[in-house]
Amino acid sequence: MPNEPRKSKLITQSVTGICELVGFSAPTLGGGHGWLQGQYGLMADQVISARLLLPSGELVTVSEKTYPDLFWAIRGAGHNFGLVMEWEYRVYDDNAPLWSYEIFIYSGDKLEALYEEANRLLRDQPAELVHWGYIIKVAEVDPGHPVLWFGIIYNGSPEIATRYAKPFHDIGPLSVQTGQGSLHDLAVVTFQDADGPGCAYGMTSLRYPTGLKSYNVTAVRQVYNEIDSTFRKVPEIAGSFFLLEGYSTHAVKAIDAASTAFPHRDDNILVTSYVMYAPDSNIDPIAKELGEKVRKYLLDGSEDPEHLRAYVNYANGDESLQAIYGWETWRLEKLKKLKAQWDPKNTMRYYVPIEQNINWF
Missing domain, CATH: 3.40.462.20 (Vanillyl-alcohol Oxidase; Chain A, domain 3)
Incomplete structure (x- = not known):
């Protein structure tokens, strides 16, 4: 039928987390360990782009080409910077399903x-x-x-x-x-x-x-x-x-x-x-x-x-x-700079926030 969706003949898979209860986005934002990481990397390594709702209300697409610093940040410290509305994510042929x-x-x-x-x-x-x-x-x-x-x-x-x-x-x-x-x-x-x-x-x-x-x-x-x-x-x-x-x-x-x-x-x-x-x-x-x-x-x-x-x-x-975001000085400095730029009121501060202070005005 002409309106029937095309179905791939291939079985595909990707890196996901271990625990079924935590969903997909949350572990990805923090790195994301999984069964397939030895073959393909972390969950965060599979992200091609993301539609990110910033604390300001602006919706942006982050990738290696657009907002590359934010793209860097959401792959490991993402819960500090906004809400991901959509992922573009790598998938792989499942050539070894057993x-x-x-x-x-x-x-x-x-x-x-x-x-x-x-x-x-x-x-x-x-x-x-x-x-x-x-x-x-x-x-x-x-x-x-x-x-x-x-x-x-x-x-x-x-x-x-x-x-x-x-x-x-x-x-x-x-x-x-x-x-x-x-x-x-x-x-x-x-x-x-x-x-x-x-x-x-x-x-x-x-x-x-x-x-x-x-x-x-x-x-x-x-x-x-x-x-x-x-x-x-x-x-x-x-x-x-x-x-x-x-x-x-x-x-x-x-x-x-x-x-x-x-x-x-x-x-x-x-x-x-x-x-x-x-x-x-x-x-x-x-x-x-x-x-x-x-x-x-x-x-x-x-x-x-x-x-x-x-x-x-x-x-x-x-x-x-430092224990969470890295002991290299440049890592935390970069995260704090990006936080000040994209979330100056520290709206995204619920979980292990990069900045502890609260500035409402």
């Missing part, structure tokens, strides 16, 4: 062996592979202590996934689950779907992110012990978990770090506590102390303990602007 995974559950005593092996994997992790871990309470597996949940997730055949997973079998897991599916299935596999624990409504949820180059196994052990001890002392927060995201970074690092406002391209791992509990003012200081402690363990054990690198989309709000 994803294969092996999910391991270990007891806490396997932590050192597990994360030493994860460090070895980091040195040779291909663009198509992600490793993903939790320190989490699973009462039916171990009613007394958190377990180590660890996934090898590969965009390709199970035979290749098994090759990368083989060393993790040798550690001695309590259980192993293998499977295959599509990109859309991964949120369920990793508990990041709309029904997953991190998406529970009505809960207090605190994150304390840290970007790392590698796992300091001693520090990860300290994290585990602190979580184990706190869960037993304060069962109200035993539904919390610790998240270790090991995306591939091949395509992320292939992009000039100065070309976007996203400042953390050198990081290989993104880790964060997710302290979650029913709202309770008596628990708030305990949760805060737990989050701060485990982040300090990891930062102190990192390659650069003086410079926290905190992913803006996970930020708690107590981090310095």
Whole structure:
């Protein structure tokens, strides 16, 4: 029929976030990690242009050719500059629709062996592979202590996934689950779907992110012990978990770090506590102390303990602007200059604002 829309014969895909609940625009504005970033880069790297509603009410198209400084800023610090009404975004042919995974559950005593092996994997992790871990309470597996949940997730055949997973079998897991599916299935596999624990409504949820180059196994052990001890002392927060995201970074690092406002391209791992509990003012200081402690363990054990690198989309709000927007002096200077130019009244100040002051007039 002449009025019927043309349908592509190709199946396409693009870089999207992990968690189903947060939507598309929000993670893109802060950089946007995803399953496909090793192959194509961050979500922000896929943006060709955006229709941006400025605080003044003006609607502009930002791209490399029009308003290039604003285009730079919205890819990593975008929530400071306006509302995106429309994206022009790169998509790719889906020539490898199959994803294969092996999910391991270990007891806490396997932590050192597990994360030493994860460090070895980091040195040779291909663009198509992600490793993903939790320190989490699973009462039916171990009613007394958190377990180590660890996934090898590969965009390709199970035979290749098994090759990368083989060393993790040798550690001695309590259980192993293998499977295959599509990109859309991964949120369920990793508990990041709309029904997953991190998406529970009505809960207090605190994150304390840290970007790392590698796992300091001693520090990860300290994290585990602190979580184990706190869960037993304060069962109200035993539904919390610790998240270790090991995306591939091949395509992320292939992009000039100065070309976007996203400042953390050198990081290989993104880790964060997710302290979650029913709202309770008596628990708030305990949760805060737990989050701060485990982040300090990891930062102190990192390659650069003086410079926290905190992913803006996970930020708690107590981090310095340098930790979130970059320690290079020019980055924050450029953002502040653009903020003064395009939002002099600091209208866009709700979340981790570049400028803290409020100027109404």
